[in-house]
Amino acid sequence: MDYKCIIDKYYPEDNALKHILLTHSRSVANLALDIAKRHPELNIDSDFVEEAAMLHDVGIVRCDAPGIECHGTAPYICHGVIGAEMLRAEGWPRHARVCERHTGAGITLKEILRQDLPLPHQDYLPETLEEKLICYADKFFSKTHLDRQRTVEQAEKSLARFGEEGVERFRQWARLFA
Numbered sequence: 001m002d003y004k005c006i007i008d009k010y011y012p013e014d015n016a017l018k019h020i021l022l023t024h025s026r027s028v029a030n031l032a033l034d035i036a037k038r039h040p041e042l043n044i045d046s047d048f049v050e051e052a053a054m055l056h057d058v059g060i061v062r063c064d065a066p067g068i069e070c071h072g073t074a075p076y077i078c079h080g081v082i083g084a085e086m087l088r089a090e091g092w093p094r095h096a097r098v099c100e101r102h103t104g105a106g107i108t109l110k111e112i113l114r115q116d117l118p119l120p121h122q123d124y125l126p127e128t129l130e131e132k133l134i135c136y137a138d139k140f141f142s143k144t145h146l147d148r149q150r151t152v153e154q155a156e157k158s159l160a161r162f163g164e165e166g167v168e169r170f171r172q173w174a175r176l177f178a
Contacts, residue, residue: 003051006090010061017069021057023146029053031149032137035177044129052098053134057143059083059099068143075118077103101126102135105159105166105173114163125169136173 011018029050036044059082062072074082083099104111106125113121126132139155142148150158152174159166 003054003095006055006087006092007058009090010058010086015069017061017071020068020143020146021060022054024141024143025054025057027141027146027149028056028134028137031140032133035133035137039177042129044133048094049130049133052095052130053137055083055087055092055095056080056098056102056134056138057083058086060143077117078119079103080124081119097128098126098131098134100124101131102138104162105135105139105169107162108165111163111165132173133177136170136177139170 007018007021011021032049032053033046036042036046036049057079059079060068060070060072060076062082063070063074063076063079064072065076070076080100080103084096087093087096087099101124103124107117107119107123108125109121109123111117112119126135139159140150142150142158156167156170159170
């Protein structure tokens, strides 16, 4: 089974939500692949990056975010954990890790507790280069303005609401992937 089959399983109709998911995910995948190509010294698994970038937001289908055509019941902050559950059920545990670790610039247990987020109490920080790369690339694209790519400064500003720790992680990745 390839990633397209998984998307089609959970998004069987060609509707606005599927269009948003595919457009956003393709933008993230393209940027991540471009960065990987510019950095052969990092030995990034490009095939995995493409698949995982295309699947990183699969869980939005079960979330409540009407502004991006999501009409599920879970809080949007849970989309990564939900996507991870979906991908583990499909037998894709490595891809599931990208789902659960891409929100913000990763989320620590400390941040979950401080902000009283409705997430299981554990750290959700990208660990592998591929996880970091997809999380980094994701910060340049929103699902509400599919035709725009943020600048580094705009990405940092959007992360600031999650706390300074996330902004600093993003800055480290910006130096790594520059």
